[in-house]
Amino acid sequence: MANPTTSVAPARSQQAPEAGALVARRKRRYTLLTRHDKILLAFMVGVPLTLDLVLIWGPTVASVVLSFTNWSGIGPITDKNFIGFKNYQFMFTGYTLFWPAFLHNLTWLAWLTFIATPLGMFFAVLLDREMRGTRIYQSVFFLPVVLSLVVVGFIWELQYAPTDGFINNAFGLVNSGHLIDWLGNPRINLFAILVATSWRHIGYIMILYLAGLKSVDPSLREAARVDGATEVQTFFSVILPVMAPINVIIVVVTAIEALRAFDIAFIINQGKNGLELLSILITNNSISEASLVGFGSAIAVILLVISIGPIVLFLSRTMRTLA
């Protein structure tokens, strides 16, 4: 934009002499690269790109192909292994864990989207006001983000444990004999770990959103105040629309986090008894417990298909400014 060499084409027809100079410079840039340079550049992109294609995109495509087979992971794949949509058919109709897991991922997504993420945004808006102690509040809310979900799981087990945990003791449930098994009861354990997950997620969203708020032109707020808008009005009709790009990023981050959910459910009970998730079913079926490679891959494809939405959204919003 500021650099004239990047906007050669439109200039050419309008201002002939200057454009001529620019074209010459543009050409020189290419001739400046020697053969040696071009080979070096090819390696610099080629090596990482090959690794990315072999270890990320190759397996992604392979997952899709394998989902149409009944391969066990041993020996070659022959025509006989291809069974069409049978894996999908069984997954949707016969496999009792699929729909619960799907529902749990959906609940996870809904919880993060409608509870945790808005709370993170709310904290960001509060802390954006630069009152005393903002830095400390910010540091504290962000602290859980640096912890691994494994540690988060362990720390919250100390809150949730039936007889030794803080919650049941603090509310007198241990003495009265009305123990609530927060992590063992399949009707509530998903929400118990969602609270623990939110402890971490809220700080993450807060930091992202706070950075966005800091980049909003202060004169916008000023103008809204002069016009007599309340703070709530200002936020919803002035700030939020201006923040559209960061809002998209936050939606994408939230969705990706929900689809990736694995660690904390695995730590609590290996993702069983109310904590089934698509990610856990994939590994259980294909690696940890059984070698139903084809069937596990079919579940992976479902996860892939759901992920494409947020990924495309993210790319479409970020790539236009890149390269």
Added chain:
Amino acid sequence: MILQAFLIAMVVLWLFPLFWAVYASLRPYGDTVVHGYLSWPANGLSFINYQNVWTQGEIPYYYLNTLVIVVPGVILTLLLASMVAFCCTQFSWRFNLIVLMLFTAGNLLPPQVIIVPLYWIYLHTPIPMLGSIDIGTKFSFAIFSDNNLLYDQYIGIILIHVVFQTGFATFVLSNYMKTITKEITESALVDGANVLRIWWSVVLPLCRPALAAMATLLFTFMYNDFFWALILLSHGDKRPITTALNNLQGEFLINNNLIAAGALLACLPPIIVYILLQKHFVAGLTLGSTKG
């Protein structure tokens, strides 16, 4: 003021789970058996749980495993990602955008989408065995591999971290590098420097803030990883601390006091990094989102 009161209440709420873990970890087990966890310390506080976990759980050994994975992982990721970002932002190739999209999108995929074929690749890629570096009696760091495979090897875990995180780092570093004018690269080319030299001694020094931010963030990402090490390592001996913690539960971490001490020891390094390098940490996260 109401707002301050609300925020202070939230801070207390946020710190409480950590405080509770610290408190439980400092109480001798016998004390909590008699009085319960929700009680004042009758016999004082002690570091006995930490001592037990440290020695019986062999925590230093797992720290070393993590170190062996994370340090090369972060360095290699930054090298590869900065190369790609350099090539795609300083030169106008036709495929710049598609390359950046492949890297960025690859990092956004849930790891479980690729794990099944990746697991197979790890079991079927021959890797040479070139001996090992032995430290003490227990720690043996295989150079490349000790079973001819990528599976169950430090190098395998490093590799997947590097490849997966290169996607994220490439995205962030490209965002940063595109603010560096191409004229710098051009004039260095005119002066006769080759591209490798321009990347290393012209562009990378200009990216120091972004590299520092990324290093901090990547350290935490790799340190906190659970999934790759869980699936792609089979020997408990090679597990990094985060994954080892899960195994220690039930084996050495037999009561809540020990669990608390173990969890806190495991999260101490990232917390120290966070406290010392908070600025970089936050910058790394926001570079990836707001500049985009």
